[in-house]
Structures are given as structure tokens and as C-alpha cells.
Amino acid sequence: MKKNQASLKDIAKALNLSISTVSRALRDTGEIHPETQKIVLELAEKLQYKPNPLAMGLLKNRTHTIGVIIPEIENSYFSNILRGIDKIADENGFRLITSYTNESQKAEVRAVNDLLCSRVDGIIACPANELTDYVHFQNLVDDEFPIVHIDRDCPELITTKILTNNFTSALIMVDYLVEAGCRRIALITNLEPLSVGRQRYDGYQEALRKHQIPFDRKLIIHGNLGITTSIEAAKNLLELDPLPDAIICNNDTVAMATMKVLKDNGLKIPEDISVIGFSDDHFSSFLEPALTTVSQPAYLIGMKAMELILQMLNNEIPINKDIRIVLDSAVVIRNSTKASLIK
């Protein structure tokens, strides 16, 4: 770079003032002569003075930066969460450093460490599915380092959490399907300990019990939710006898792949088999048939998470208090499910 950013010292020197005076003028602390302030402000404007956040950060031990840890970016659910976080951060002069884990514990541990190195003021994290060891988060808790967990609930960790009611959503969905006459309801899901899929699985089981429908392990397919594995999963379901009459998929991409397999095999949706997704991606209403799904408040989760971190930093709420905020999802009924008999 040619031109260097102007510093307080530059302004002070040019104006024959002390650095302190310039600093005060710029910060408008009041204890300054209006005329002095005026000339400082003018020169600062002219020189395009920008306070150096590094210097401030060093002094205040605050970087105005928040670390965000999410599994992946190419998933509308997470990118919406990120947008929500970004909105609130932006409005409050905070920057974000985002790390992606691809659900790997190892990547997550590294991400936490990197963010700490970067001296972020707080961390918003969606813990990796495969998480079995919480020590990297527990360390943060022990240090009273501000952290908000989203989407996934590590029961061992006492932190502030923002979750969605996956259990209830699954319950409602199964209810709906049963009322529409379905009895063999399959589930393609991720059953990793922390996965939202695990909670949906629990909700599914609860619903079956409620309706006194026997649980059939064969109807549960555990998959990693990629397109390839989804196709495999759907194919496996088609080898069952009798066939399932409904399939609940862990997200809309899985549902999309599943519908393809069903249709390729000459099955009618929803007449032969109903299909349900989760997330309400932008393509879901364009699938044929339009996909029934569960719309999740991703943007809201992101905003809320960032707001909570800010409140911690401002001492408006205690750091890492045991708070669980559970946000509701919305059921979006379209045409991939048989109409419920009960209205």
C-alpha cells in the first residue's frame, strides 16, 4: 500500500496538538474547545481518518469480532442462520469470522482454537453431529467465555442454547400422516447423538406409541444426508415388503432425491407413498409434487443468537447461563403428502 492510514499522531502533529486532545475531539467527549474540535474533525475527514481497531482491541481486550462455527455453508438452513447473525452483528458494529466443520469433531476443535487465537469476543456454534467429546466447549464454559449454541443440544454442556422443536415437529408430522391413513411411516435421518434427526426420531417414536402403531426398525434408515446416500436409502426402503406408505426425510434435499427414486420406480406420490422434508428450501415448492415440509426459523435463530451474545458482552445477561430458547417450526403442507382426513 502506498498511502498509510492516518493516525491520531498524524493529525496531532499537523495541528500542533497533543494526541490526547485529538482523541478527545474525535470521540466527542465534551471536554474540549469547540473550535479545537472543529479543526480536528475537519482534518480527520480530509485525511479519511479511521480508528485502528487493532489498537483499540489491544487496549480494551475486545475485538468486536464474533466467531461463528457452522457445519456447512451450502445448506440453506445454515446460510440463513448466518444471514441472521450477520444482520445483528452488522447493526452493532461487530464482525464475523466463520468456520465450517463439515460435522467433523476434529475440524470443530480446530475452529474453536483458531477463533480463540483470533481473540474473538464470543462464539456462536452449531456443534458437529458427530460430537462425543465436549472438552473444547467445556473449556470455554470454564473460562466464562461467551458462547451461544444453536440448533443442537449437548446436554452435558451448560450454555445458552437456541433450538427448534424438532421433537414436536416430527410428532406433528407423524400425526398428520397417520390421520391421512398412513401406517408404515419410514424415516431417513441422521441418528448421530447431537443430530436434530435424533430428536425427530424420538418424536416419531412418541407419535407411533400414541397411535399404537408398532415400531418397525426396518423403516428407519440412518444416512449422512448427502444426495448419493439418500438415493441409496430410498432404494433400500423400496425393497421392503410391504412398502412404506410415507417417508419422512431429514431435509428437503433428501426428500428431493427420495421422490426421484420413487418416481423412477413407478410409484405415485402421494397416492402410493407420501414424502415429507425439513427446511423448506427455495426449490421445494417447485418439485413435483410440491414438497410438504417443515419450515424452520433459521434467520430468526441467527438473529437471536447474535443478540444473546451481545447481551452477554454488555453484561445484560449472565455469561453462559443455562438458557434454552426453543423456537417453533411451521408445517408447510403441499402436495407430496396425502390430505389428512381430519381437518
Next chain:
Amino acid sequence: MKKNQASLKDIAKALNLSISTVSRALRDTGEIHPETQKIVLELAEKLQYKPNPLAMGLLKNRTHTIGVIIPEIENSYFSNILRGIDKIADENGFRLITSYTNESQKAEVRAVNDLLCSRVDGIIACPANELTDYVHFQNLVDDEFPIVHIDRDCPELITTKILTNNFTSALIMVDYLVEAGCRRIALITNLEPLSVGRQRYDGYQEALRKHQIPFDRKLIIHGNLGITTSIEAAKNLLELDPLPDAIICNNDTVAMATMKVLKDNGLKIPEDISVIGFSDDHFSSFLEPALTTVSQPAYLIGMKAMELILQMLNNEIPINKDIRIVLDSAVVIRNSTKASLIK
């Protein structure tokens, strides 16, 4: 936070050494007694010492942070670019601060300014479509501030750019359609000055000339590429008489919406009308019919951009040299277009 991060001073005090000695030990500069180094390293490990990037940044006037400016995150093209940037950044110990413009010039100007405030070492930017005033970038160029432009080409700006051959892709696509027998080829696109859509429009025109097909302005629909506007655009095309026999859409989402409108109106794809998208999103092969599209090397663009910035920072290439790297896209023929007669 309870525990504070250990500093050199803490280690020095505990070991009764000077800060300089500890610093040297940690940096392994050689000029130090092995035994001294050993005990320093041990304590540093125990205290989980992490160098403070703020202090380093202040000293070296380098933050190891790169600013990224992209239009939006919920677009697989840009999120893939971001992944590519992130990969190389991560491998080289750089962090990213990402800003989203939603194609707004105002937001872009603000983003550049914010990034400068954050003292990023360089900027990778995909200029907003609606850009008409380049002064915010020109200032960077004048200051010899490292910058790489991606995806969109501002001819007025002499910078290092990574582009895709949109002109050629459109040309090839029209070629293909003409060879498949199409004559009334419509274009739903963004015609903003910097838009890739504009370049595709030029390629389209060139192809028409080549095949001596008269240009019909009515076949060009300028849209902002949201789902709602895409639906409107497609509906408008259906009011033409004679109907278009092919529609080239500016991205796969537009194509998806367009196909829906066509099908809702009883038209067969590709028998009545062929449809083409751009981007090859993950849902595109699942549409019915599977969408013919142009796959763009987004991940590669991201990696390349970050590599170039790094090379500038390492003085391996001059800063903001007039370099244009044009990457090829790949045509993905699926079933939404009539088979070309020529093989």
C-alpha cells in the same frame, strides 16, 4: 472471561526472564540457550499461550485478514466461491471477513469502507451488478491496495480479475439450440451493466448473427432473477405469438421457476420449449425434466482469487496488475433441451 490469555510478559515473569528472551524462544530464532528455550516452550504449552494477533497486527501493519465482498450468500455459485476462498485462506493462516451487498452499490461502498476500517490486508470482490460509480474501488487501486475482482468485469478498473467465459457459454448454448432446431430463443436475464447476464446477452446476439437469425427484442426479458420476477418473466414470454421455442435463463433457479410456468400452461419441455439454466445447482438434475445448464467453476474461482491475493501480499506478483484470468464453464446437457441434430 475469567482466565486471561497468557502473554509473553506472564511467561517472562514466571520464569524470571525478559520478554525478549521469551519471544525469541517461542519464535525459535536460534540465538538462545537450548535449556532456556525448553523451559519457555514448556510453560507456554502449559499456559496455552497463543500469540496475540492484535499486537502483531499493530506492529506489522498486517492483519492476516482478507475482506470478501459478494452479492449474496444464498446462491450456490457465490457460496462455492466463498468455500474456495476459505480453503486457501485457511491453509495459509488467513481469516476472512465477508460482506454481502445484495447487488447494491451503496452496500458495496459501505462494505469497502468497513473492510478498510478493519484493516484487512486485501479485498476479493464481486462488484455489484448495478455498479455505475467505481470510485470506491478506484481509491483502492490508487493506494495500491491489493484487490482481486471476480466474476464481473469493470472495464474502467485496472485490477486483477478472475472471470468466466459467459460470452462463449451463451454462444455455445445458442449454437446447441439452433442445431436442435430452435429459432425463437428467448433470454431471461439481468442486463445490468456489470452483470454476467449482459455478457451472455452479447454471446447470444453473436450466435444469432452467426446463424443469421433475426434478433427479436421481445424475446429478451430483463429481470432481477428472484423467483417472483422469474415467474412474471416466463408468463410474459408465453403471451408472445409465436411462442419462443427455447428459453435461456440466467440461473438454475430462474430456469426452475420458468419450467414450472411452462408446465402449468400445458407446454411440454423440451418438445414445445427447451429450457436452459446457468450454474448447475444441486437440485437441477432432479427437476423434471432434468435441467440442461452451464456448470461454472465457482470453487476454482474462489481458490484462484485467494491465491492471487496471497501472491500480491508476498510480492510474488505486482499489486493490482492488469491480469484477466478467464476460466471455462462446462455445458451440462440434460433433458430440458431438445437433442441436437448434430452430434
Next chain:
DNA sequence: TTGAAAGCGTTACCAG
């Protein structure tokens, strides 16, 4: 081989 001191840009405190 080690230490002391200056300096990066800023704020806060204490004098005047």
C-alpha cells in the same frame, strides 16, 4: 545468550 527500550495506535488517568 540475554536484557532494556522503543514503537505500533489508542484510551485513561492525572496534572496543570
Next chain:
DNA sequence: CTGGTAACGCTTTCAA
């Protein structure tokens, strides 16, 4: 109302 000084954590001279 203004100025000087210390401090934040680090590297880099310069001396010892």
C-alpha cells in the same frame, strides 16, 4: 480545556 504518560502484547534494534 489541554498535555503527558502509562498501558495493551508483541518484535526489533542496540547494548551488555
